[in-house]
Structures are given as C-alpha cells and as structure tokens.
Amino acid sequence: MTARKIIYFILIIISVMFYILFLEDLSFYLLIFILALPLFLATVLMIGKFNIKCTLSSEYKTSLKNNKCKFFLNIRNKSIFPFPISVIIIEYSNKLSGTANKMYISVPIHPHKSQTVSFALSSDYCGVMNVKITSIRLYDYIKLFSCKVKVMKETDIYVIPEATSDILKKERKTIYADDSEKFSRIKSGDDPSEIFELKDYSPGDKLSRIHWNLSSKQNQLITKHYSQCISSPVTVIPDFDFYTPLTELDGVLEFFYGLSFILSENEITHKIHLTGISEEIIVSDYDTLNNCYIDILKRRENIALNKEDILSASEGQSEIYIITNKKRDDYQIPENIISGETYYIFISDEFKKADFMQADNLKIAQLPVYAVAEYLERILL
Numbered sequence: 001m002t003a004r005k006i007i008y009f010i011l012i013i014i015s016v017m018f019y020i021l022f023l024e025d026l027s028f029y030l031l032i033f034i035l036a037l038p039l040f041l042a043t044v045l046m047i048g049k050f051n052i053k054c055t056l057s058s059e060y061k062t063s064l065k066n067n068k069c070k071f072f073l074n075i076r077n078k079s080i081f082p083f084p085i086s087v088i089i090i091e092y093s094n095k096l097s098g099t100a101n102k103m104y105i106s107v108p109i110h111p112h113k114s115q116t117v118s119f120a121l122s123s124d125y126c127g128v129m130n131v132k133i134t135s136i137r138l139y140d141y142i143k144l145f146s147c148k149v150k151v152m153k154e155t156d157i158y159v160i161p162e163a164t165s166d167i168l169k170k171e172r173k174t175i176y177a178d179d180s181e182k183f184s185r186i187k188s189g190d191d192p193s194e195i196f197e198l199k200d201y202s203p204g205d206k207l208s209r210i211h212w213n214l215s216s217k218q219n220q221l222i223t224k225h226y227s228q229c230i231s232s233p234v235t236v237i238p239d240f241d242f243y244t245p246l247t248e249l250d251g252v253l254e255f256f257y258g259l260s261f262i263l264s265e266n267e268i269t270h271k272i273h274l275t276g277i278s279e280e281i282i283v284s285d286y287d288t289l290n291n292c293y294i295d296i297l298k299r300r301e302n303i304a305l306n307k308e309d310i311l312s313a314s315e316g317q318s319e320i321y322i323i324t325n326k327k328r329d330d331y332q333i334p335e336n337i338i339s340g341e342t343y344y345i346f347i348s349d350e351f352k353k354a355d356f357m358q359a360d361n362l363k364i365a366q367l368p369v370y371a372v373a374e375y376l377e378r379i380l381l
Contacts, residue, residue, distance in 0.1 A: 001146065044081050044140060048109075052109065053075075054074065054088070056071065057071070058155050058157055061157065062157065062158045063160070064159070065162055069120065070118055073088060074114060074115075075116075075117065076113075077110060077112065078112070079111060080112060082108070082109065084108045085139040086108070086137065086139065088136050089137065090132070091131075092131045093129070094127045094128065095127060095129075097246040102134075123157075125246050126160065126257075127253070127297065133151040134152065135148045158294045158297055161254040163261035200220065233317055236263075236271070236272050237313055238256045239323065241325055247370075252325040252347045253293075254372055255345065255372040261289060263283075264283060270283055280313075310332075319341050321343045321345065325346070327346075327348070328346045333362075343365065344363070344364045346367065347369055348368075348369065349369055351367060351368045354368065365379060
C-alpha cells in the first residue's frame with residue numbers, strides 16, 4: 001500500500017502541474033476529483049467499519065483427530081457500499097498447548113447482503129481447538145487506505161481420537177457383575193445376563209442382538225434389548241496432568257478414549273471415575289463417553305490421585321484401569337488392592353518402548369506416546 005500512496009501523491013503533483021499549465025475547466029475538474037477521491041474512499045471505509053458484522057460457527061462441536069472440521073463465517077453488510085477486497089484474520093490453537101496460528105481469508109463483501117463463507121481446519125492432536133476471528137481488514141477500491149473491523153467471535157471444537165473396534169479383533173473376555181444382581185426396570189442397557197425387552201429390528205441395531213430363534217418363528221427380525229446393571233464391575237480412572245507436553249497429553253487422551261470406546265463396543269458397561277470431585281459416570285454408549293470426554297477437557301484440572309482414591313474406586317470392582325501421564329516414580333501405588341485386577345497405565349515421552357510388569361492382581365504398563373493404540377489389545381485381552 002505504501003507504493004500505491006507514493007504513486008497517488010505523484011498523480012496529485014501531475015494534476016496540479018496540469019491545472020497550472022492548462023487553464024481549461026477540464027484541468028480544474030480533474031484536480032478536484034484527484035483531491036476529493038481519498039476523502040470519499042476514507043468515508044466509505046468508515047461507513048463499512050460500523051456496518052459490517054460477522055459471526056462464527058462450526059458444523060459440529062466435536063471432530064476426529066486429523067479430520068477436517070468445517071467452520072462457517074456469516075458476514076452481514078448493512079451499508080450500500082460493496083467492498084471487493086477484504087481480509088478476514090482467523091486465529092486457531094489447541095488450548096492444551098497455547099500455541100496459536102493465523103489464517104487469512106480474502107473475500108469480497110457485497111452490499112445490503114448476508115453471506116456465508118466456509119473453511120476447514122484439522123488438528124494433529126487431541127484436545128480443545130479454539131478458533132476465533134480477530135478482525136476483518138477492509139480495503140478501498142484502489143487499495144489506498146484500509147481499516148480494521150474488530151470482531152472477536154470464537155468457538156471451541158473438542159478433538160476426539162479416531163477410535164475403532166478393529167483395534168480389538170479377538171473376542172473380549174466376559175466380565176460378570178459379581179458385585180450386583182440388581183437391574184434397572186425403567187432403562188435398558190448393555191448387560192447380556194438380563195433381557196429388558198424384545199423389539200422389532202430397526203436400522204442401527206447390532207446384529208449380535210438379533211434373537212434368531214424368535215425371528216424365525218415370527219418371520220421378522222426381533223432384537224434383544226438388555227438390562228442396565230445398576231452397578232458396574234469395571235472402572236476407568238483418568239488421572240491427567242494437563243501441564244505436560246502436548247504429545248503426552250495426546251497419547252493419554254487417545255488411550256483413555258480408545259479403552260472406553262472398546263469396552264462400549266463390546267457392550268461392557270463401565271464407570272469412569274473422575275478424581276478429586278467424587279463423581280462417577282456410567283458409560284454404556286458412545287454419547288455418554290463423548291460427553292464425559294468433553295467434560296474432562298472443559299475442566300482441565302490437575303488433581304492429585306492418592307491411595308485412598310484408588311482403594312475407594314476399586315472396591316467391589318472386577319477390573320480397574322488407571323490411565324495417567326504422570327511420572328511413575330512419583331506415583332502412589334497401593335500395595336494391596338481390595339478386589340479385582342488393577343492396571344496402571346503410564347504414558348510418557350520418556351518411554352522408548354513398551355514395558356509390562358505383573359505382580360498378583362497388579363499390572364503396570366509403561367507405554368510410549370507414539371503407539372498407544374497398538375497396546376490396547378494386549379492390555380484388554
């Protein structure tokens with residue numbers, strides 16, 4: 001723009017010389033036009049600055065890691081002036097790292113119209129991707145001046161690991177609800193030991209739940225809906241340190257989500273015990289798991305998990321999975337677990353290869369962050 005201003009200044013000098021050398025009306029009108037044009041352009045920019053509004057939204061509130069998520073910019077120009085050249089400045093970052101990146105989108109803005117512009121972003125790591133519009137820079141018709149329209153609209157996307165049931169190709173071992181024989185009478189669930197009701201097959205029902213004998217007699221597909229066990233025999237305890245490198249956070253979040261996803265895929269209802277707030281969430285489907293995952297990312301609290309928490313959460317459980325990215329040397333591991341098998345899963349950049357140790361009903365796994373999904377099958381089977 002500096003070069004354009006210099007050229008325009010030279011043009012003003014030429015117009016003045018033309019007016020001096022030629023006394024005709026044309027030279028006068030030309031000089032007035034050259035002098036008045038910058039004022040007109042500046043006025044148009046000021047009008048646009050106070051009449052252009054912008055909002056930001058996303059297609060979904062969650063997105064898979066490494067998958068593109070679509071965002072929408074809605075730009076409304078209430079003035080009568082178009083702006084052929086405008087640059088929207090977008091800043092995006094993962095809240096778990098704090099490192100911000102910028103993206104520039106150049107779009108024409110039409111007069112008296114609301115228009116939508118879409119763009120896509122992806123994240124290489126799990127976490128919370130924050131996307132915000134910092135400003136819109138408007139340029140006049142000859143790019144002599146510009147002005148900034150402050151917007152400060154933002155939205156958050158929760159990045160979820162790309163979990164898949166293909167990780168676990170073998171049949172999962174059966175977990176029995178030894179600690180409870182009570183089942184919900186008002187809500188169906190995933191406990192195969194008790195049938196809640198029988199219904200006609202509908203798209204989306206799992207093939208494993210089809211009652212083949214009854215279906216052959218009725219000449220139509222009938223599916224079994226299992227009961228909801230009031231007490232869960234499997235507990236997953238996420239114990240994260242959010243002030244560690246993003247690679248470690250990504251690894252521990254991926255393992256936690258993948259573990260719970262596979263348990264749900266194998267119709268194993270389990271509890272997720274959130275440390276420090278005495279809250280347990282019963283997970284039997286993907287929606288509950290996603291809500292729990294989002295809740296953990298929203299809080300991002302570092303709460304120390306002590307021996308009493310572990311002993312309390314493991315009481316009456318068949319299996320306990322403690323997933324952490326904290327240092328093993330500083331971890332408080334109880335010597336005597338009340339019941340069930342307890343798995344301590346440490347995930348860190350420090351581990352170059354996987355290391356598994358076992359003593360009685362206590363199992364310890366140290367996993368490198370770059371291949372945590374590869375060890376889910378070994379731990380679960």
